[in-house]
Amino acid sequence: MLTSMVSVSNTASTYTAFQYCRRRHHQLLRASSAAPGVDLKTLESALAKKDSNAVKEALDQLSEVGWAKRWSSQPYVSRRTTSLRELTSLGIKNAENLAIPSVRNDAAFLFTVVGTTGFLGVLAGQLPGDWGFFVPYLIGSISLVVLAVGSISPGLLQAAISGFSAVFPDYQERIARHEAAHFLIGYLIGLPILNYSLDIGKEHVNLIDEKLEKLIYSGQLDAKELDRLAVVAMAGLAAEGLQYDKVVGQSADLFTLQRFINRSKPQVSKEQQQNLTRWAVLFSGSLIKNNKALHEALMTAMSNKATVELCNQTEKNR
Structure with missing residues (x-):
């Protein structure tokens, strides 16, 4: 118990130090990025409030003093015929x-589900007695469940596909x-x-x-x-x-x-x-x-x- 408490304490101390260093790094980066006389507090406050109008005004002001030169540097766009x-x-x-x-990610996900369940179903078919019937049946139904989820709740299936896509x-x-x-x-x-x-x-x-x-x-x-x-x-x-x-x-x-x-x-x-x-x-x-x-x-x-x-x-x- 004493060892666990010490371990938790050390972990907490390390985490606190990490957080402090990270905050300090951000502060130093802000200070080094800002030109003399440039106040970034208005921008920081606007972002914290999620106020889009205030963010735009802050960036407009920073652009005027030469800090955000490329902000809104392409405000005018005009559509034309393109080949x-x-x-x-x-x-x-x-x-x-x-x-x-x-369909790369979708196909890879569905192929993996069908292929894996099919392979496991074949292996499960070798189980003795009734297990050799019911287990493959249950495994095989996984593919049907996945398809049913996709038709009823596409967003849920898409989240699963997105998570699977991390293998690429x-x-x-x-x-x-x-x-x-x-x-x-x-x-x-x-x-x-x-x-x-x-x-x-x-x-x-x-x-x-x-x-x-x-x-x-x-x-x-x-x-x-x-x-x-x-x-x-x-x-x-x-x-x-x-x-x-x-x-x-x-x-x-x-x-x-x-x-x-x-x-x-x-x-x-x-x-x-x-x-x-x-x-x-x-x-x-x-x-x-x-x-x-x-x-x-x-x-x-x-x-x-x-x-x-x-x-x-x-x-x-x-």
Whole structure:
């Protein structure tokens, strides 16, 4: 008992020291990143309150004093006709397949479930007596249960697939590249980022401000705001397309873009939707290539679970 208490005490002390060092590191990093006379407390306070308008105002002020030079450096975007050849010239691999949802993770998960249960069912069939009948039957029903869950609660099945997808060696790097691209393009376009997550099944970047949220919910997005949101929505897809032969994280992005399109006025035709998607990938991909060092720095910071404030300060180190 005494040994256990000492062990717990040492662990608690180590944890406390670790937390102190981590806080101190963040404080020193903030101090070293900020130029003389630059006050980051307003930004820090706005982020803590999750106030998108206050975050935007704080970054606008920091940009005026030369601290956040690339914040909102691309505020004006204008849609134009875009071809697949332009995407290929930019460096997007397999541009013709970008809008086709990937089934790599889904197929691997289902194949593993069916294959494993089938193999175990065959082995269980060798059990003596009634066990050789009932156990294979129960094991075989697992695949049916998985399919039933997928039809009744797709989100639950998708969470399981996301967790399973971690077995792929490129999975975490893909997530970081994908979400860092959303973060970067939102920053360059001038949309305030409130939080992000790279946790499996929860990966996302929250960058919709209050004004845009009201327009989305009311179904009154105009062409200008739709273009801005489309560029940010397609950023993750573009980042993957520039790096990998196949994009696997585009389903959520395409769903988000379709949601924006459905909430816009005037209505967008099928041909216009296709062109909007291509153009948004081209525009965001160009920004990612032109800001490659900042994108990679954001990948590193987000992979290390840096705060949004520290992610915003990444620009100062480029």
